[in-house]
Amino acid sequence: MPVTDITTDPENLTMTLVADAAAPVERLWKAFTTPDQLSRFWGPPGWPATFTFFDLRPGGRVDYHMTSPQGQRSGGSWEVLNVDEGRSFEVNDSFVGEDGEKLEGFPSMRMVFSFEATDAGSRLTNTTYFTSAEALEQVVAMGAVEGSRMAMNQLDAVLQDLRAYAEGKGTRTEILDDQHVRITRLIDGPRELVWRAHHEPELLRTWMLGPDGWQMVECEVGDTYRYVWQQGDDESTRFGFHGETVLSEPTWRAVTTEAMIGMDGPSTLNDLQLYEEDGATLLTLLIEYPDAETRDMILATGMTDGMEASYGRLEETVLANV
Numbered sequence: 001m002p003v004t005d006i007t008t009d010p011e012n013l014t015m016t017l018v019a020d021a022a023a024p025v026e027r028l029w030k031a032f033t034t035p036d037q038l039s040r041f042w043g044p045p046g047w048p049a050t051f052t053f054f055d056l057r058p059g060g061r062v063d064y065h066m067t068s069p070q071g072q073r074s075g076g077s078w079e080v081l082n083v084d085e086g087r088s089f090e091v092n093d094s095f096v097g098e099d100g101e102k103l104e105g106f107p108s109m110r111m112v113f114s115f116e117a118t119d120a121g122s123r124l125t126n127t128t129y130f131t132s133a134e135a136l137e138q139v140v141a142m143g144a145v146e147g148s149r150m151a152m153n154q155l156d157a158v159l160q161d162l163r164a165y166a167e168g169k170g171t172r173t174e175i176l177d178d179q180h181v182r183i184t185r186l187i188d189g190p191r192e193l194v195w196r197a198h199h200e201p202e203l204l205r206t207w208m209l210g211p212d213g214w215q216m217v218e219c220e221v222g223d224t225y226r227y228v229w230q231q232g233d234d235e236s237t238r239f240g241f242h243g244e245t246v247l248s249e250p251t252w253r254a255v256t257t258e259a260m261i262g263m264d265g266p267s268t269l270n271d272l273q274l275y276e277e278d279g280a281t282l283l284t285l286l287i288e289y290p291d292a293e294t295r296d297m298i299l300a301t302g303m304t305d306g307m308e309a310s311y312g313r314l315e316e317t318v319l320a321n322v
Helices: 025-033 133-141 144-152 162-166 191-199 201-207 292-299 303-320
Strands: 003-009 014-021 049-054 061-067 073-084 088-096 108-118 121-129 172-175 180-187 214-220 224-231 234-249 253-260 268-277 280-288
Touching: 003 144, 014 133, 014 144, 025 108, 025 121, 133 144, 162 180, 162 268, 162 280, 172 292, 180 303, 191 201, 191 253, 191 268, 191 280, 191 303, 201 214, 201 303, 292 303
Parallel strands: none
Antiparallel strands: 003 014, 014 121, 049 061, 061 073, 073 088, 088 108, 108 121, 172 180, 180 280, 214 224, 224 234, 234 253, 253 268, 268 280
């Protein structure tokens, strides 16, 4: 769902986001009013949203938090003001702490979500009203414009049937910015098995192999991990990676560091997220590199092709264990 426009208006104290979808307006409305669907795109990449309470009716409230790869939380709460079924809803949005209370020093904002049909599908217009120029400046300085754009641009995967969106397309690599790359691959099988295949050594050894001819000769998992491969019986070809678990939320999210064994230099941060629909699992791996140079160097090694070979085996492993 491409965001076509985000504008701030200091005179009228508003920020307006417009986005167009190649989907019926009823489908777009459902994505914003169903918590398990909204959670897939409300937070920007790396900060997925979790909705803990969802009562979208006048006088109701919606509670949520977004979690960074390091486990930091940013909480929010909507006070629902009005709902015009299928057309619009209006809320007061506030920053809240772990106790659910509003955070001092952070603004509350009135937001109006409007949905309309277009010749190409449907359009969302999200207008945020601020109480002062300082509040608008504060939210913009916190990255609201780019964060909103990146969040809404995840919506295509939600509006389409998961299999129609990803089946048969293999491993896809998207460069999001200088430091972040997103890898996606549909695995035909349940999320629980995909999770197990990432965390149980006997399953890991069957698929995490890269190109043909390689074998995993060391596989240690837990709070820290260590993987070592070699080509055939040639021990001189050995190489491996090690790291530690930063965040684990079975069976849908695991964040780990990754560095090559015996090599100096910064590690990457790998954020694995799994979403299941209709018996298939969308695997999303968000990789954070220290800089664009490191990102490009690793991508140039043929990483995507190697991952596709491994993910093909992963799917075989999952289906064999269903």
